[in-house]
Amino acid sequence: MITVKERPVTHWLPITKKEVEMRGWEQLDVILISGDAYVDHPSFGTAxxxxxxxxxxxxxxxxxxPNWKDDLRDFKKLGAPKYFFGVTAGCMDSMVNHYTANKRLRSNDSYTPGGEAGFRPDYATVVYSKILKEIYxxxxxxxxxxxxxxxxVTHYDYWADKLLPSILIDSEADMLVYGMxxxxxxxxxxRVKAGEKLNEIKDINQIAYVEPTLEDIPRQNDWETIELASHEVCLKxxxxxxxNFKIVEVESNKWQANRITQKVGNKTLVINPPYKTMDEEEMDKSFDLPYTRMPHPKYKKRGPIPAxxxxxxxxxxxxxxxxGCSFCTIxxxxxxxxxxxxxxxxMKEVEQLTQHPEFKGYISDLGGPSANMYRMKGKDESICNRCQAPSCIHPVICSNLDTSHKPLTNIYKKVDAHPDVKKAFxxxxxxxxxxVDDFNKNNQDGNHDEYMEQLVTRHVSGRLKVAPxxxxxxxxxxxxxxSFKYFRKFKDKYDQIQEKHGLKQPLIPYFISSHPGCEEKDMAxxxxxxxxxxxxxxxxxxxxxxxxxxxxxxxxTGVxxxxxxxxHTVKTKEEKLAQNNYFFWWKNEMKSWIRNRLKKLDQPELAERLVGSGPSQNYSRESKVKSKKRF
Incomplete structure (x- = not known):
């Protein structure tokens, strides 16, 4: 008899010629090329x-x-697909994946077995696409x-330190799907199954493509078109x-958006407006597909995949x-x-997860991009329809935003009640x-307080991460x-709940150094x-x-x-290091540096608060900050 823990798993999608042949397929319809190892899990886009x-x-x-360095056999091993190749760099931008903020090459890759680096190229999407265009x-x-x-669209590339055109231009790809x-x-x-060629489809939302001229762009009765400054104008x-950026951000976040065009040399980039946000039924369709929830078996000997x-x-x-945080791409x-x-x-996924052969009763995360935004939306959708604001909570929380935590609290309680779940974090x-009630005044029924009590007493795994x-x-x-004053109020509330229940779970705040608008004295x-x-x-x-x-x-741009x-924005390594150094006021070797630096900045009170007025010591360059990568 097969126990729950020994249940047979569903099949993985094929990744080798042998696996394709085992299915009896002579030709594939679509072949996906990815910069990540294949993990058959709903958190990995390729899957x-x-x-x-x-x-x-x-x-x-x-x-x-695929190996892009020598004979390119990986790109040829499955032949040409019937419809098209799909290409992705993976779950991260390949340059963010490869380099630190100081442009130093990272020594690991969390999306590769064993965390080994070097299995994808810089600018992976461009490299993969151009290889495919040469071969097929x-x-x-x-x-x-x-x-x-x-x-x-035209974008600044920090690693090349220059503006680059749309990735469609450099990759020579036929179409780009943006967003989810x-x-x-x-x-x-x-459409392609019905006989249309991919590169002839122009009227679907949330795609981008390149046309020879503006006159070649097909008319859409329900789309207005906004033309950006050309790539060449942006260079100057x-x-x-x-x-340009303001237009792109506004149109990306509108329910009734416009089509965007931009001239690049003698070509025209076309970006169709996005679809309306997926509803629950559409979301469920993606998450309820028959994933194995595991990496492909071929990786067993190479070690675990950290991500x-x-x-x-x-x-x-x-x-x-x-x-809508300024530094975030979500x-x-x-x-x-x-x-x-x-x-x-x-709850269906909770049940599936409890049947995983390695599951020991602990769920590591019930969350999302931000843990506590589940089911939050506008009370009156017609207001959201007209809204152009990039954030619903900055500079203040929109009065139309339903910020009830009740649905989330209910899910936490249901997961807690599952007989095979010991703890869900x-x-x-x-x-x-x-x-924080002073900031979020929509807490009319006290559901925020109920959520926070539930969170702190039942779902914190030793420490809670927040990001002031x-x-x-x-x-x-x-x-x-x-304002940081709201973090102070949150900490007070958090500490009160901990004291009430006799808990000692540290609050872990995240900070960013060298962000635009930050002066050195601000870091001190x-x-x-x-x-x-x-x-x-x-x-x-x-x-x-x-x-x-x-x-x-x-x-x-500086604006x-x-x-x-x-x-104001710091750019040099010296300026960045100076901002980082203040975090290490507690290291003896940093005290002299901080004291002398703040003296030059005419900030004696800050120096006294940070390091006092003790004897000077030499500064060790070994105290550089570690750059922490967030997933």
Missing amino acids: VIGRIMESEGLRVAIIPQ PEVPVLIGGIEASLRR GEQPLRDLLR DKIKYAS YEMIKFSINMHRGCFG SAHQGKFIASRSEESI VGSGVRYDLL EHTSDATLRVMRKP NLAAETKDLGFKLEQVQDFTPTPMTVAEVIYY HPYTLQPI
Whole structure:
């Protein structure tokens, strides 16, 4: 008799010629190329796309992490697909995956077996696509994933330190799907199955493509068109580039958006408006597909895949984020509006997870991009329909936003009641400002307090992660984050609940250094304020300008894209190191440096708060901050 823990798993999608032949397939309909190892789990985009194609009746295979360096046999081993190649760099932009904020090469890759680096190229989407175009010039190439999505229009590349055109130009791909790809993909698949060629389809939402001229763009009666400043104009005029970004961000987050065009040389980029955010039924369709929830068996001898180990026993309940933080790419890729799964689908996945052969009773995360935005949306959708604001909670919480935590609290309680679940933790970052009454005045029935009590007493795995990001109100305004005073109020509330229940679970705040709008004295003050609160910070995220973010635009242009007013930004390694150093006030070798630096900045009170007036000691360069990568 087979026990629950020994249950047979469903099949993986094929990744080798032998696996294709075992299915009796002579030709594949679609072949997916990915920069990640193949993990058949709903948190990995390639698996989701592959399973959707399978559900639409297509014969699909995956070539994960192909060798791009020598004979290119990996790209040839499965032959040419009937319809098209799908290309993605993986779950991260390949440049963020490869390099630190100081542009140093990382020594590991969390999406590769054993965490081994070197299994994907820089600018992976471009490299893969161009190879396919050389080998199979007649087969269309569709690109997608976060790298393609965030580089769909003229963008600043921090690693090359220059503006690059749409990734469609450099990759020579036929089409780009941006954002979460389920909706456009399903429509595209039905069209190609009906006989249309991928590169001739122009009227589907949430795709981008290139036409020879503006006159070649097909008319759509329900779409207005906005033309951006051309790529060539942006190369000469940073203000035009900044103005472009505002248009792209606004149109990306509207329910009734416009089509965007941009001239690039003698070609025209066309970006069709996005679909409306997926409803529960559509979300459930993606998450209820027959995933094995495991890496492909071929990786067993190469070691565990770190990114998979992190989410192996986690459950993603929603997508999207209405925070609109200046440094974050979530809303640019997943959207501003929250797409939530049904309670039934979530509980079904809980049941599946408990049957995993390695499950010991502990769920590592019940969360999403922000842990506590599940089912939050506008009370009156007609207001959201007209809204152009990039954030629903900055500078204040929108009065139309339903911020009830009741649905989330109910799910926590149901998961807790499952007989095979010993403990379910919340590992995703909690948006703490939604739980502070002075900031979020929509707490009319006390559901925020009930949620926080449930969270702190039942779902904290030793410590709780929150992200105030800074203490300077001026910097926080640039970040689109609330005043640090609300973090203090949240901490008071958190500490009260802990004291009430006799708990000792540290609060772990995350901060960013060198963000646009941050002066060196602001970092010194941050260190002093967090010291006063009892924190000794050992890791901090150094700001990295990633494409399709407000902060990236400010870093490159020196102005805010919405106001076109100058914003101070540090750029040199010396300036960045100076900002980072203040986090290490507690190290003896740093005290002399901090004291002398603050003396030059005419900040004696800050020096006294941080390091006092003791004897000077030599500064050791070994105390550089570690750059922490967030997934």
